Amino acid sequence: MARQKHNEDDDEDMYTFSEDYRSQQKAKYMSAGNNVRLASHDKTRVAYFHDEGVGNYHYGERHPMKPHRLTLTNHLVLKYGMHDKMEIFQPRRATDDEILNFHSSDYVDFLKRVTPDNADNYEKLFQRFNVGDDCPIFDGIYDFCQRYAGATIEASRKLIANGADICINWSGGLHHAKKSEASGFCYVNDIVLGTLELLRYFPRVLYIDIDIHHGDGVQEAFYSTDRVMTVSFHKYNGDFFPGTGHIDEIGSNLGKYYSLNVPLRDGIDDEAYVWMFKEVIDAVIGHFRPSAIVLQCGADSLGCDRLGCFNLSIRAHGQCVQIVKDYKIPLLVVGGGGYTVRNVARCWTYETSVLTNTTLSEDLPPNEYRDFFKPDYKLHPDLKGRVENQNDRTYLLKVRQRVMEQLRYLDSAPSIQMQEIPPDIQGFLDGEHEQQDAINDSERGKNRRNPTGGRVVHEGEWYENDKDNEGESHDSSWSS
Ligand SMILES: [Zn+2]
Numbered sequence: 349m350a351r352q353k354h355n356e357d358d359d360e361d362m363y364t365f366s367e368d369y370r371s372q373q374k375a376k377y378m379s380a381g382n383n384v385r386l387a388s389h390d391k392t393r394v395a396y397f398h399d400e401g402v403g404n405y406h407y408g409e410r411h412p413m414k415p416h417r418l419t420l421t422n423h424l425v426l427k428y429g430m431h432d433k434m435e436i437f438q439p440r441r442a443t444d445d446e447i448l449n450f451h452s453s454d455y456v457d458f459l460k461r462v463t464p465d466n467a468d469n470y471e472k473l474f475q476r477f478n479v480g481d482d483c484p485i486f487d488g489i490y491d492f493c494q495r496y497a498g499a500t501i502e503a504s505r506k507l508i509a510n511g512a513d514i515c516i517n518w519s520g521g522l523h524h525a526k527k528s529e530a531s532g533f534c535y536v537n538d539i540v541l542g543t544l545e546l547l548r549y550f551p552r553v554l555y556i557d558i559d560i561h562h563g564d565g566v567q568e569a570f571y572s573t574d575r576v577m578t579v580s581f582h583k584y585n586g587d588f589f590p591g592t593g594h595i596d597e598i599g600s601n602l603g604k605y606y607s608l609n610v611p612l613r614d615g616i617d618d619e620a621y622v623w624m625f626k627e628v629i630d631a632v633i634g635h636f637r638p639s640a641i642v643l644q645c646g647a648d649s650l651g652c653d654r655l656g657c658f659n660l661s662i663r664a665h666g667q668c669v670q671i672v673k674d675y676k677i678p679l680l681v682v683g684g685g686g687y688t689v690r691n692v693a694r695c696w697t698y699e700t701s702v703l704t705n706t707t708l709s710e711d712l713p714p715n716e717y718r719d720f721f722k723p724d725y726k727l728h729p730d731l732k733g734r735v736e737n738q739n740d741r742t743y744l745l746k747v748r749q750r751v752m753e754q755l756r757y758l759d760s761a762p763s764i765q766m767q768e769i770p771p772d773i774q775g776f777l778d779g780e781h782e783q784q785d786a787i788n789d790s791e792r793g794k795n796r797r798n799p800t801g802g803r804v805v806h807e808g809e810w811y812e813n814d815k816d817n818e819g820e821s822h823d824s825s826w827s828s
Contacts, residue, residue, distance in 0.1 A: 392513045392514060392673075392676075392703075392704075392705065393434075393435070393511075393512045393513045393514070394433065394434035394435070394512060394513070394514045394515075394516065394703055394704050395434060395435045395437060395503065395506050395511065395512035395514070395515045395516070396425070396430075396431075396434045396435065396436050396437065396515075396516045396700070397437045397438075397439045397499040397500075397502060397503050397515065397516065397517040397519075398418075398422050398436065398437075398438065398439075398499070398517075398518070398519070399438060399439055399495045399496070399498070399499055399519060400438060401495060402415060402418050402492065402495045402496055402499075402519045403415050403416050403417070403418040403419030403420075403422070403519075404416075404419075405486065405487070405488055405489075405491075405492040406486055406487070407484055407486055407533065408484050408486060411484065411533075412533075412654050412655060412687040413533040413687070414687075414689050415492070415519075416689065417686060417689045417692045417693055418518055418519050418683075420689060420690070420692075420693035420717055420720060421518050421692065421693040421696045421697055422518075423693075423715055423716075423717055424693055424694070424697040424712065424713070424715065425696075425697050425700050427712075427713040427714070427715045428697065428701070428706070428708050428713055430700055430701065430704055430706055433704035433705075433706050434516075434700075434704055435512065437502065437506075439495075439498050439499040439502040439503075439517075440498050440502065441491070441494035441495055441497075441498040442493070442494045442495075442497040442498035442501055442536075442538075442541070443494075444456060444460070446497070446498075446501055446541060447493070447494070447497060447536055447541065449541060449544055450527060450537060450540045450541055450544060450569065451525075451527055451528065451536060451537075452527055452528040454528070455477055455527070455528040455529070458470065458473055458477055459489060459490045459493065459535060459536070460490045462479075462485050462489070463485065463487065463489075464485055464486065464487060467485050476528075476529075477528065477529055477530055478526075478529045478530050478531055479530055482530075482531075482532060482533060483530035483531065483532075483533060483534070483535060489535065490535075492535075493535050493536035494536075495519065496517070496519040496520050496522065496536075496538055497520070497536050497538040497541055499517040499519055499520060499538075500517050500520040500538035500539065500541060500542040500680070500682060501538070501541055501542055501545055503515035503516070503517050503520075503542065503680050504542040504543075504545035504546050504680060505545060507546065507550075507640060507678045507679075507680060508545065508546065508548065508549045508550075513676070513678060513679070514673065514678075514679045514680075514681065514703050515679070515680050515681070516681045516682075516700060516703060517538075517680075517681070517682050517683070518682070518683040518696045519683060520538040520539065520542070520682035520683060521538070521539060521559070521644045521645065521646060521682035521683040521684030521685075522534035522535070522536065522537060522538055522539070522565075522684070523537065523539055523557060523559060523561075523563040523564070523565050523566050523644055523646070523684060524537075524561070524563075524564060524565045524590060525537035525540075525565050526565050526568065527569070531564075531565065531590065532561065532589060532590055533685075534565065537565045537566065537569065538682070539555065539563075539565075539566050539642060539644060539682060540565065540566055540569040540570075542642065542680060542682075543555065543566070543569075543570070543576060543642055546640050546642070546680070547575055547576070550638075550639040550640040550678070551575065551639050552575055552576075552577070552636060552637065552638045552639050552640075553575065553576045553577075553638060553639070553640050553641070553642060554576075554577050554579065554632065554633070554636055554638035554640070554641045554642070554677075555570070555576060555577065555578045555579065555641075555642045555644070556579050556580075556629065556641065556642070556643045556644065556672060557578070557579065557580040557581065557582070557644040557646070557684075558581050558625070558643075558644065558645060558646060558649055558665065558668050559580075559582065559644055559645075559646020559647075559648060559649060559684040559685045560582055560583050560646065560648045560649040560653070560655075560656040560657070560658055560685065561582055561583070561588075561589055561590060561646065561648065561685060562580050562582040562584065562590055562592050562593030562609070563578060563580040563582070563593075563644060564590045564592045564593065566578055566644075567580065567592070567593075567597070567607050567609075570603065570606075570607075571599055571600055571603050571607055572599065572600050572601040572602055572603040573602055573603045573606070574602045574603055574606050576603075576606065577606045577607075577608065577632065577636045577638065578606070578607050578608065579608040579609075579610070579628065579629070579632055580593055580608070580609055580610065581610045581612060581621075581624070581625060581628075581649075582609075582610070582611065582612065583611075583612055583613065583614065583656075583657060583658070584609070584611030584612065584613075585613070593609045593611055594609060594611065595609050595610075595611055595747065595750050595751075597609050598754055604757075605754055605755075605757040605758055606636075606758075608628070608632065608751060608754060608755075610624060610628055610747060610751065611747065612624075612658075612739055612747075613738040613739045613743065614657045614658070614735050614736070614737075614738045615657065615658065615659050615735035615736045615737035615738055615739070616658050616659060616660070616737060616739045617659045617660075617732065617733075617737050618659070618660060618661050618663070618664035618667075618732070620737070620739055620744055621649075621658070621660055621664060621668075622664050622667050622668065622671075623744075624744060624747070624748065625668045625671065626671055627748055627751075628748070628751050629671060629672065631751070631752060631755050632755065633675055633677075635755045635758040635759070636758060638677060639677070639678070640677065640678045640679070640680070641672060641675070641677050641678070641679050641680070642679075642680045642682065643669065643672050643679060643680070643681045643682070644682050644683075644684045645665070645669060645681060645682065645683060645684060645695075645696065645699060646683070646684030646685035646686060647665065647683070647684070647685065647686030647691065647692040647695040647696065648684075648685035648686050648687055649665065649685075650662060650665060650686070650688070650691050650692075650695060650731055651731030651732050651733070651734055651735070652688055652691065652731045652734055653685075653686065653687055653688050653691070654687035654688050655685070655687045656685075656687070657735050658735070659731070659732050659733060659734065659735055659737065660731070661728065661730075661731050661732055662691070662694055662695045662698050662727070662728050662729075662731065663698075663728060665695055665699070666695070666698050666699050666702045669681070669699045669702050669703065670702050673702065673703060681699070681703060683696060689720065690720045690721055691729070691731065693720070694712075694721075694727055694728070694729070697727070698727060698728070708727055709727075710726055710727050710728060711725060711726065711727075712725050712726065712727060
């Protein structure tokens with residue numbers, strides 16, 4: 349599963365390293381009497397994590413973040429029959445201790461206690477934890493976080509146990525959340541939590557972010573380590589949310605050169621984006637040689653997004669997913685932004701088909717959410733050409749040049765040993781029992797598997813008035 353596409357000379361080395369690593373872990377679990385599925389390399393094994401309840405939360409009527417998009421996505425995935433192409437898991441919720449692996453206890457405590465009803469009592473903490481308009485307090489806020497984070501953590505453990513080659517959690521990808529602060533509609537950073545899990549076993553993790561916004565929370569968390577390389581493609585002009593992601597943000601200390609930013613301008617089209625993506629990711633993988641990859645597939649980089657300003661089609665967005673998949677490196681795929689709900693559902697459904705190597709009909713299958721997909725009821729609506737492309741060839745070549753110069757400093761990825769784990773990660777690695785718990789939990793998740801993907805959650809009380817604002821146009825009052 350860890351074979352690279354190019355650099356033939358290096359191939360064997362990397363393959364061996366990664367496989368050795370997994371063999372050791374597998375032997376450990378098997379000797380402990382756990383039923384670990386043996387790897388089969390003739391077919392890509394995909395595991396899909398969907399929490400039935402995660403789409404039922406509501407940020408507020410006018411708020412652009414609609415968890416219901418997750419219900420829609422899951423619905424299309426099932427209606428297209430893709431549950432036959434992968435293992436479906438109903439994940440468990442993340443525990444407090446798991447969330448505390450990254451987040452501070454005072455912040456987690458706040459998230460657990462605050463409700464819309466008692467919010468007045470906590471108002472003095474709102475500024476400190478950056479809660480307010482962008483990140484409102486809504487019913488079940490912490491429960492929502494536990495659900496999407498639990499799915500990412502379980503997906504990470506599935507990869508560690510070699511129970512799948514690719515794991516998907518469309519409810520994850522909340523890349524802006526900070527250790528002690530909500531940001532950009534994100535409260536708990538599931539990507540950081542999942543990556544910390546992966547670092548227990550995988551020496552080097554590559555994080556790739558194709559959301560239109562900079563993946564600032566993930567970059568910040570791993571800014572000074574060389575075990576995680578973060579690569580973010582995003583709109584940057586110094587002003588666009590979250591304001592970071594300048595090409596000069598390259599990492600610090602041990603992590604110097606291990607943060608990579610690809611700043612883009614309004615209106616980038618399919619051809620330019622996919623070209624840049626492939627150029628950069630080919631080079632990054634050649635230099636960094638990751639043992640696992642986390643791919644954040646924020647769908648606000650699509651054309652016609654309510655908050656975005658790129659021109660990407662669903663096909664081009666999915667082509668980036670295909671490019672990453674083709675490296676055959678253990679892969680965790682998560683969602684992220686995406687504010688034109690119908691297109692988010694189309695995009696992640698299409699990307700599920702890319703990951704499961706399934707051909708989908710252009711006509712959407714009959715389904716009870718059909719009205720969302722008016723008037724064409726197609727999988728690939730025309731999303732191009734709404735915004736003028738400000739990325740000329742000279743600019744793109746300059747950015748590419750800067751990226752290549754930075755990557756030259758990586759030359760060859762160091763052979764990282766587990767005892768060299770940076771101190772901030774070492775803390776939670778203490779104790780073998782935790783690893784055992786991880787596998788037990790993972791297996792418990794498997795036992796709850798529902799081959800039909802579970803009951804489809806119907807449009808409930810949260811969504812009665814919710815079709816008002818699935819906007820056609822750019823909505824500049826929101827940050828993320
Ligand atoms: Zn975004």
